Structures are given as C-alpha cells and as structure tokens.
Amino acid sequence: MKMMEEKLKIDKISKGTVIDHIDAGYALTILSLTGLDESKNLITIGVNVSSKKYQTKDIIKIENVFLNETQMQQISILSPNASISLIENYKVIEKKKVKIPKIIKKLILCVNQTCISNSDEPINSEFLVLEEKPLKIQCVYCERIYKLEEIVFTSKEKKEKIVKQRIQL
Amino acid sequence: MKMMEEKLKIDKISKGTVIDHIDAGYALTILSLTGLDESKNLITIGVNVSSKKYQTKDIIKIENVFLNETQMQQISILSPNASISLIENYKVIEKKKVKIPKIIKKLILCVNQTCISNSDEPINSEFLVLEEKPLKIQCVYCERIYKLEEIVFTSKEKKEKIVKQRIQL
Numbered sequence: 337m338k339m340m341e342e343k344l345k346i347d348k349i350s351k352g353t354v355i356d357h358i359d360a361g362y363a364l365t366i367l368s369l370t371g372l373d374e375s376k377n378l379i380t381i382g383v384n385v386s387s388k389k390y391q392t393k394d395i396i397k398i399e400n401v402f403l404n405e406t407q408m409q410q411i412s413i414l415s416p417n418a419s420i421s422l423i424e425n426y427k428v429i430e431k432k433k434v435k436i437p438k439i440i441k442k443l444i445l446c447v448n449q450t451c452i453s454n455s456d457e458p459i460n461s462e463f464l465v466l467e468e469k470p471l472k473i474q475c476v477y478c479e480r481i482y483k484l485e486e487i488v489f490t491s492k493e494k495k496e497k498i499v500k501q502r503i504q505l
Numbered sequence: 506m507k508m509m510e511e512k513l514k515i516d517k518i519s520k521g522t523v524i525d526h527i528d529a530g531y532a533l534t535i536l537s538l539t540g541l542d543e544s545k546n547l548i549t550i551g552v553n554v555s556s557k558k559y560q561t562k563d564i565i566k567i568e569n570v571f572l573n574e575t576q577m578q579q580i581s582i583l584s585p586n587a588s589i590s591l592i593e594n595y596k597v598i599e600k601k602k603v604k605i606p607k608i609i610k611k612l613i614l615c616v617n618q619t620c621i622s623n624s625d626e627p628i629n630s631e632f633l634v635l636e637e638k639p640l641k642i643q644c645v646y647c648e649r650i651y652k653l654e655e656i657v658f659t660s661k662e663k664k665e666k667i668v669k670q671r672i673q674l
Binding site for chain 2: 361364367368373375376377378379380381382383384385386
C-alpha cells in the first residue's frame with residue numbers, strides 16, 4: 337500500500353520523456369544544465385523520492401520533449417544510473433539507460449588556466465573517464481584529475497539565455 | 506475530466522508545505538533562493554501546470570518542512586500571488602497569501618558599486634517597493650530603481666553551502 341501511494345506522487349504523462357533513477361538531489365541541477373528548465377512545457381519533478389533500488393532518487397517528467405545527445409551525456413555525467421523513457425499515449429515506447437562516454441568532449445571546462453584548452457587557440461576540452469561512479473575524469477591535455485563535485489560545466493545555450501535571477505553566492 | 510487529470514499530476518502530501526500559484530517558471534528559482542533545494546525531504550514540483558486563475562503556474566510541495574519569514578519574503582518578491590498552505594494529516598490546517606513588504610531589508614543587493622550599502626561600513630541593503638506587479642523597487646540609499654529581472658539576491662545560507670555543480674554562464 338505504501339509503495340502505491342509513493343508511486344502516485346507524480347502522475348503519468350501522455351507524451352514526452354521520463355528521466356528516472358536520477359541520483360537523489362541532482363534533478364534540479366540536471367534541469368538547469370540541460371536547459372530543460374527553460375521549457376514552456378509541463379514538467380513534474382520528484383526530489384528525494386523513495387526507491388526500491390537506490391533508497392532515494394529523483395525523477396523528472398517532461399511533456400512533449402525528447403532529449404538530444406548532448407542532454408543525454410550531461411545526464412550521464414551527473415547520474416550514471418539514470419534511465420530515459422520515451423512516452424507516447426501514456427505508454428513507454430522506448431527505454432534506454434544513459435551511457436557515460438569514454439571521452440567527454442566540449443561539455444566540461446578545465447579550470448587549469450595554463451591548460452592548452454584555455455588558450456586562445458580553438459581547442460575543445462576533452463576529458464578521459466577514469467572511473468564512472470564515483471566519477472573521476474582527467475583532462476587529456478594537462479592531465480589534471482577532477483571529481484564530480486569539482487566539475488565546471490560549459491553551457492553554450494545558457495550564454496544566450498536570459499538569466500532570470502542571479503543569486504550572489 | 507481534464508481538470509481531474511491535471512489535478513492528479515502532483516499528489517497530496519501528509520505533512521508539510523504547499524506553495525501554490527507561483528508565477529509560471531519561477532519554482533526552480535524559488536527552491537534555489539530559499540535553500541529548499543538542499544532539503545533531504547521529499548519535494549514534488551510542477552512547472553507550467555494548467556491553472557484556472559492564471560493560465561499556467563508552478564507549484565511546490567515539500568514534506569515535513571515549514572517556511573520561515575525570510576523564505577516567505579523571498580517567495581513574495583518572485584511571486585506576489587503565491588499562496589502557502591500548511592498541511593497536517595493530508596489536510597490544510599492553515600492557508601496564507603505571501604505579502605511583499607513595503608521595505609525589503611537585507612535580501613537584495615544594490616549593484617551600484619558607489620552605493621553606501623556596498624561600502625565597508627556594515628549597512629544593510631534596503632529597498633522601497635514602488636510597484637508590486639510587475640515589481641519595481643528602489644534602493645533607499647542611492648535611489649537606483651530595479652525591475653524584477655535586474656535583481657541580484659543575497660543569500661547568506663548559500664555562502665556556506667557546498668555548491669554541488671557550477672555551470673559556466
């Protein structure tokens with residue numbers, strides 16, 4: 337009975353994408369990083385939802401939206417166990433796990449100022465994935481190693497978006 | 506029938522707070538600004554939900570959490586029409602509208618570098634609310650006027666919190 341109630345907390349959508357088994361506490365970061373937070377479509381989000389598999393998890397359901405390859409990669413970095421379901425007529429028509437690439441290109445910034453990826457030459461950042469969970473990546477140019485919480489993401493789309501509110505950290 | 510289905514998209518909580526009638530698109534900013542995004546409690550969020558009163562709105566339900574005065578004021582600045590319901594045993598035990606104060610103290614930063622509120626002396630920022638919606642506020646010291654999208658919020662709590670992920674804007 338308890339499971340039933342918990343399941344009901346976020347209802348079905350007719351068409352769109354469900355991102356499930358997000359690491360607890362990462363849904364809002366994923367929405368911001370992927371730019372999905374700018375959508376005018378209905379989004380329902382569960383944060384710290386009880387989960388049989390992982391104790392707690394986050395979940396995002398977004399109507400009428402399907403993810404592109406960049407967004408899938410961004411999610412895989414933040415939540416390597418996430419699963420993506422495509423929904424049509426309230427039914428799952430496709431289900432896939434995100435897959436963290438062996439080399440992450442362009443999505444992450446190397447904060448080492450002397451790294452060649454930060455020079456004036458147009459070299460895209462590139463990181464080798466050493467470990468998936470907990471994440472450990474290494475810049476292929478300067479060999480600096482980063483853990484998940486040290487990562488600074490780049491976001492081309494965000495540059496052009498109107499920043500609605502700034503919060504002074 | 507359609508209304509029924511829409512209502513069901515976010516289910517009831519047994520105890521906690523419901524923030525309803527948030528201006529569409531502002532729920533995630535509110536979560537971040539109030540620090541509620543750091544909670545380990547269950548949070549369900551609806552973004553761009555259909556609303557009889559305002560066409561679309563956002564809604565936040567957070568279990569076992571009640572808001573303090575600062576959080577209520579932060580919400581009133583971002584969404585002057587928001588309503589707050591306190592829930593016990595699945596029932597609303599108290600309902601209140603947020604009320605934007607006539608003078609907003611400490612919560613907002615005056616970005617005018619020559620303003621006395623930015624001097625080394627310990628003077629708290631203070632803004633007079635000229636108009637509520639659309640918001641127009643004026644720094645009581647340097648008299649600079651700000652619209653909602655120009656506001657930079659201060660956030661004492663955020664300074665100490667671990668910033669999980671940074672996104673380069």
